[in-house]
Amino acid sequence: MRGGGEVTARARADKASVVEYLREKVQKSQVLVLTDYRGLDVAAMNQLRQKLRERGIEYRVVKNTLFARAVSELNLEGIMDFLTGPTAVAFGYDDPVVPAKVLVDFGRQHPQLQIKGGLLDGSLIDRATVIRLAELPSRQELLQATARGLQSPLAAFARALNGLLSGFVRVVDELRKKKTEQAA
Numbered sequence: 001m002r003g004g005g006e007v008t009a010r011a012r013a014d015k016a017s018v019v020e021y022l023r024e025k026v027q028k029s030q031v032l033v034l035t036d037y038r039g040l041d042v043a044a045m046n047q048l049r050q051k052l053r054e055r056g057i058e059y060r061v062v063k064n065t066l067f068a069r070a071v072s073e074l075n076l077e078g079i080m081d082f083l084t085g086p087t088a089v090a091f092g093y094d095d096p097v098v099p100a101k102v103l104v105d106f107g108r109q110h111p112q113l114q115i116k117g118g119l120l121d122g123s124l125i126d127r128a129t130v131i132r133l134a135e136l137p138s139r140q141e142l143l144q145a146t147a148r149g150l151q152s153p154l155a156a157f158a159r160a161l162n163g164l165l166s167g168f169v170r171v172v173d174e175l176r177k178k179k180t181e182q183a184a
Contacts, residue, residue, distance in 0.1 A: 096133065
């Protein structure tokens, strides 16, 4: 009898550590997207995990009850609607667009992957919002567009300065030639 109690206590401690782990992940995340992965085979799950990992996103299969406990302090009334069936969560720490973009793109190729909803900066978002988020340019794409936008006027300014300088050099060279001809 005593051995069974030790196993139960250990199981409770393990569950408590999982809940704490998930709570930390949720608090650190800018965005998290909850998915139903039912119907994906092991190869597809591994491919999805690899795509997400390459972009700095963690993807974890979670027990609904433990995830519910982890987010219970956040007062997210509608989160329980997302916690039915098998659930995997993508935790995005840097760019909130990237997890949504990767999951939506992967879902187009593998319709078995269903997006349930998620959290964006601590606020509950539904499936449609995740899909709209995926359509936005990522932080990296915005930075590249900004750099191109800044580079264009600078390049034009540099060409204009180059034209002025070369014109000035030609004028000075013509003056030098005239002085040389006058001196001779």
